[in-house]
């Protein structure tokens with residue numbers, strides 16, 4: 001066997017991973033693997049915890065998408081205890097989710113992804129980062145910092161904590177929104193919507209057009225897609241049915257409670273992260289690049305593929321434009337960045353719409369809950385994909401069992417395939433440079449793991 | 450000359466790093482004075498060189514080292530030791546780094562119990578042996594705080610720490626300081642609610658219902674959450690979660706404190722002190738459901754949480 005290339009840590013992602021590329025004697029790629037080295041064991045240590053405490057425990061799974069865990073957990077708790085939160089509580093949960101996601105998508109695009117495009121994938125690593133962005137486009141950078149800060153501020157002022165919230169619990173949320181708060185936040189939300197529109201226009205003009213060649217070749221694979229849609233097929237982040245699409249675009253819909261019939265998780269000895277696969281398709285999991293089976297993707301590109309439409313008008317117009325170029329389902333990996341910004345527009349529009357709804361200030365925001373034995377599956381779309389919390393409680397409302405499949409995990413097999421594709425295409429006869437290795441990472445970064 | 454900074458995250462959730470980014474305008478002001486030589490979330494510096502050929506892990510030297518997350522596996526330990534070697538002043542950022550944090554709740558279970566559950570006890574998982582490979586680092590016997598492994602110079606607690614304190618600590622270092630700490634005050638000391646030093650008594654309430662308050666009125670018109678009969682860890686938790694001004698963050702949401710800033714001082718015994726605080730207002734601490742876990746929610750390292758011999762689920 002030939003040389004081993006260790007890319008560690010994978011950088012400008014929100015998690016921990018390492019890529020190992022094994023070359024053969026001729027210096028071509030023999031094998032690649034993305035190893036995930038972290039395991040924390042939430043499924044175990046949640047056992048015994050009171051179900052009403054869960055939303056404020058499991059949010060710590062991820063500091064980037066704590067709101068997704070917070071809400072999936074609240075929904076699982078609602079179901080375990082057999083309660084339906086009042087309409088205003090659901091609206092407030094949705095609103096907080098949208099505000100958090102707008103902040104997250106801005107962070108991802110400008111701070112983590114953009115350096116590859118604005119600086120270029122081959123630039124020296126020392127400048128290929130947010131500091132470089134600040135140097136290259138100081139005015140935009142200032143605005144990004146401002147608007148990200150604004151999303152965090154809105155969340156903190158109203159819901160106490162922006163990161164690791166305590167606001168939502170089984171039965172509803174901890175406090176209502178006053179009319180004064182609504183007006184104040186609405187003004188800020190409108191500015192965020194304007195900046196979101198600016199962002200997608202900026203990206204379409206200055207980023208995606210320029211990198212069309214890279215988009216067409218880097219990390220490209222053809223696999224399935226998973227997401228959540230409403231009954232009439234619109235993309236929804238908080239609630240709905242799950243849709244699992246095959247690579248050819250045909251799909252099955254299923255209710256949250258039936259996820260075990262559709263999704264399985266495979267374990268490989270070389271990664272702590274499991275490999276979810278489409279159990280329903282009946283062919284198991286194969287990560288053979290030439291002939292993958294059972295592999296599907298999650299996160300934004302998957303969501304806009306499975307959705308018949310976006311839920312809001314401007315986002316829908318963006319989706320139509322996107323589809324006129326790339327079709328449905330779109331498979332090109334780097335299109336994740338484009339899809340993320342289409343979602344940004346929907347999140348920003350939804351945020352404004354929720355705040356314009358007079359019902360959101362209703363003071364009925366929580367029904368008292370009673371401990372009981374039950375089971376509940378709560379699914380939301382996290383920024384990184386379909387997030388599944390499945391709890392069983394005992395008669396005292398303590399957790400007996402918790403099963404969690406987090407958004408980014410769904411992409412494990414797909415990321416491994418994209419890495420393999422990128423490395424195999426780019427490294428020939430032992431020749432490569434740091435720009436090539438960065439492009440391999442770009443194939444991962446697109447998924448925003 | 451800007452000060453060099455190296456940053457790492459171990460058994461972490463990235464919330465601490467997001468909190469750095471949430472520093473907002475203060476971040477932009479500080480940035481020119483700092484030179485980040487290593488920070489995986491933002492910069493592409495690699496352990497094994499830009500071509501992935503290095504034989505051993507390498508982190509560049511820096512004046513300031515910042516580490517978030519607890520120490521869960523062999524690799525975390527290795528990275529932490531390398532950070533200690535390469536940096537002059539080592540900062541433990543966040544409650545995972547300081548006290549083990551939420552992931553140290555796992556210390557209530559043995560390693561085998563956790564792995565059994567994750568890889569063979571999950572309804573969606575095709576049961577398989579534990580992953581074992583040179584690139585999946587084995588777990589240590591427990592989830593540790595940084596100071597159980599190396600010497601830590603400065604601790605910025607919180608889950609996540611407030612950006613004000615991150616900026617404050619770094620500013621102090623830039624001015625030539627080598628020490629920094631939060632003032633020893635309790636969350637209650639910064640909490641505006643009404644206290645009457647008594648409660649209605651009865652068993653301690655779980656958060657199955659909301660606390661009582663009038664949403665049109667400020668917190669200064671709301672009765673203390675402990676005195677309303679719920680468990681609020683404010684009395685034994687270090688103040689600072691709302692930054693330099695502002696009210697405790699969970700209380701702002703009209704929810705109780707769960708102690709994320711950790712104990713008020715190193716020598717404190719929060720569990721004992723909290724029992725005292727509850728008893729003094731007429732609450733029976735024995736009626737707190739899931740007491741051991743809840744009182745050590747962010748502080749399971751340092752031997753505070755250990756597996757118990759066979760106990761019924763959840764108690």
Ligand code: SF4
Nearest residue numbers: 462464543544545608
């Ligand atoms: S202290 Fe909190 S925010 Fe920081 S890494 Fe730990 S869980 Fe995340």
Ligand code: SF4
Nearest residue numbers: 637640673674681683
């Ligand atoms: S116990 Fe809680 S609500 Fe009461 S004063 Fe302390 S922090 Fe505030």
Ligand code: SF4
Nearest residue numbers: 690699706707708709
């Ligand atoms: S109130 Fe307590 S748990 Fe909440 S943020 Fe402050 S210190 Fe942390």
